[in-house]
Amino acid sequence: MKFYSIRSRLIWFLLIAVTLPLLLSMTMTFVLTKHSLREQATQENERLIFQGITNLDNYLQGLNRASIGVYNDPHFLRNLAKIPDDYRAVAEIYTTLQTMMNATSGIDQVYLHSFEAGQSTLITSTVPLREFRLEPFTGFIHYGPSGLFIQPTHMKHLYGFSAVSYAEHSTEQQVFTLHRAIRNIPASETLGVLAIDVDLEPLRSICRQLYDADTEELFLIDRNGTIIYSGKEASIGTHWKESDLLNRISKEGEHGVIEDDTALHVYGKLDANLSGWTLVKKIPHRTLYLRATRLTQINAVITGAALLLAIVATLWISIKITAPIKRLTRYINQIQSGQLDVDIRAMSNDEIGVLSRRFRQMMDTINNLILREYKLELANKTHQLKALQAQINPHFLYNTLQSIGTLALQHEVPRIYSLLSSLAKMLRYNMRDHTVVTLKEEAEHVKQYLDLQKERFGEQLEVTYQWEDEVLNDRVPKMILQPLVENYFKHGADPRLGPGEIRITGSRIREGIVKITVENNGTNIPQAELEQLQHMLKRPLKAYEEPDTSEQDSIGLRNVLLRIQLHSEDGSNTLCVDNILPHGVRYTLEIRTEAHTEIHIKGE
Structure with missing residues (x-):
């Protein structure tokens, strides 16, 4: 029954009317903000990834140009056959390799093996090393038509040279290696192999500008899914665990955006003819929508305060409006129980106050009518009593007067007869x-x-x-x-x-x-x-109407x-x-x- 009261319905109506728009507004704001942030983040990160790919391609192109520097020296290919007997040829090769090492930042060491001379050479930042070998330390690598192969990140090693002879060398360092087959152009005969170990610092310098290490992740991956570089040092050189995502990226275009249930992935592919690497930036949803979440939290606080205020205002308004109705209902219940003289007080000047005053006037009228009816009934009882006390048949009285008049005529008193006739006529007129x-x-x-x-x-x-x-x-x-x-x-x-x-x-x-x-x-x-x-x-x-006393x-x-x-x-x-x-x-x-x-x- 309480649910059907005006107060309950008014409270529910006002709460729904206030709460629903606020919740819808907060929800729409959150959805639109998420969409806006996603679009903004996508555009910004696509530009960042494009710039990172460009910088990485430029750096790898620099390494590639440094590796083909052996063809720029007209004596280099001829000197490969002269070493180790010709010291001049050895010095020229050292010079070429040293120039190559200094051509681009990040090159840690350069390894050269000559098949014809059967000699391996290692140029480092300290001293060069030489050693006679029939086969290169790197083994036989499928270089492809371009004669180029980039080995994924691995731990730095000495290419078979003795650690004693290279005491200053540290193997606790990660590098990636650019391998190139040295061919007797235009013939396809392979004269030797060249390996350039590159420190990860140049890659790190380029990549750290592309992401926030505290909230985001960045991966540089080769075609086989091996991680060339990552913000997580422990994962470098390992296989990327998100193989499904890698398969999707391999089937997509040169750059794009892929979103799953947990994160937004923005990727770009490097030059396929040079490295074929893929740069992937992972933005977790909690990071992507952080501002939306904070805005939603602020809106939630504001909405909560607004709802609290709305609830208080709703309760106050509902009670304020319905209190006079409940008071009037109590008056009606008292009247129904028989208290017809209840004091009905109208405290407001609104419609309910007017209704209360009209109801009070109606009750005053009813009380007056009841009192008047009681007086009429009492007067009627009195008149009935008086009528019983004076119960005389008018016709008997009229006939009696006629008899007295006749007797007056018999006694020759016409005046009495005349007066009795007048009285009888009056009585008959009244009857x-x-x-x-x-x-x-x-x-x-x-x-x-x-x-x-x-x-x-x-x-x-x-x-x-x-x-x-x-x-x-x-x-x-x-x-x-x-x-x-x-x-x-x-x-x-x-x-x-x-x-x-x-x-x-x-x-x-x-x-x-x-x-x-x-x-x-x-x-x-x-x-x-x-x-x-x-x-x-x-x-x-x-x-x-009863007459007044006056x-x-x-x-x-x-x-x-x-x-x-x-x-x-x-x-x-x-x-x-x-x-x-x-x-x-x-x-x-x-x-x-x-x-x-x-x-x-x-x-x-």
Whole structure:
């Protein structure tokens, strides 16, 4: 049930709305950064590898040119046959080999073997060595058409010379060797072999500029997979373990990029006619995407802080929005349990606050209606009790009055008969169920009432009637004149003011509107009471509305006003009361009669 609450759904919605874009943004940033870094690294390293290949090719070309220096000396090939008998020839060969050794940096020693003379010569940085041999120390090497072969990196050796005679020589050094067959050009006869041992320092100097030794790896490999040079000294001269990658490189172009699950490999191939080596740079993914990872970590920290802030803000907003709803729900639960007078407080001015205030007003209205209904029910019980106490059959009373009147005639007392007839007619008029009568019937009822009052007051009461004939047939609400006349006898009659006068007039003031005036010469209504009475008569009344304590004395006027308002569709019928100078009261009725509009009786 909690999941379906507004607070839960609002929290989940806001969290998803904030979290999802942040995570998508971080993911897209990481992916795009990785792609950008890969492209950038690929381009930069392809340029580096190309420059490294160029430098290595240039260096090997220098070694190659140094090795073919033997053909530049026109006496060198002839001197090969003269040694060791001709000391001049020996000196010239020493000079040529020494020049060759100094032609390019990195040459450690030069070995020469002459087949015709059967002599091997080793030129080092210290002293030259000679020795008679039938076969070269290097054995028979397949040099190919070019007469050139580059031996992979190996440990430096003495080419069979005695270590005693070469005490300063150290064999704890790695070199690669360029072998060349010396041929009697243009013939293909091999006169001797030349071997040039080259230190790895020139290769190291070129390669260290191409990679970061702490995070990357660089390999210089020959066609057979032997490592010529590597940043890892222990692997130099060994077979490269990544044979599958080597096979893929051998099938690809002169340069390119190959990526596997762990690293990016950028390679370039050296001149195939000279060395056929391949330069491979291995960039691990952790190095390649280091900046992307760091950026992602920074973004993750920022995103985490943003998410934390978003969660706090989401919870705060959700609680702030839904707290008034929960408070209103608690109020409703209290009301449901029977606490109808619960104090509903609206703490905000938003829609929920407006709803709370409207709900509070509704509960006030309901409480007032319940209280009014209770009062009506109590009044109804009281009226029922009073009706039971005064339960007299009206028809029995009417027949009794007729019997008394007949008895008065028998005793020759016509005045008593006349008064009893008036009282009986009044009683019969009140007993009728009709709520609307003709103005003539209403006027006759008031006349009978005043006849009875004249019997009481005698010469002290004078009544005047002035009715227009055309209005007597108009239909008006029943019992609207007697309460106005009664007010004189209840509140206005005063013998000190002289004989009492009551004047009743009725006329048509405009089409469909009848004006009835009831005037008396009794005492004036006090000004404060008059203003209160006028205020009460100006506001619309309702059938179920209970009069205030201050309005109890004017209940007759209230009933008259209520009757004429119920008789009107739009409530336009009015009742006005004013004082007359020097003394007296005037009641004015303006009624839309039934002759010109339908009657709609409204009430409860």
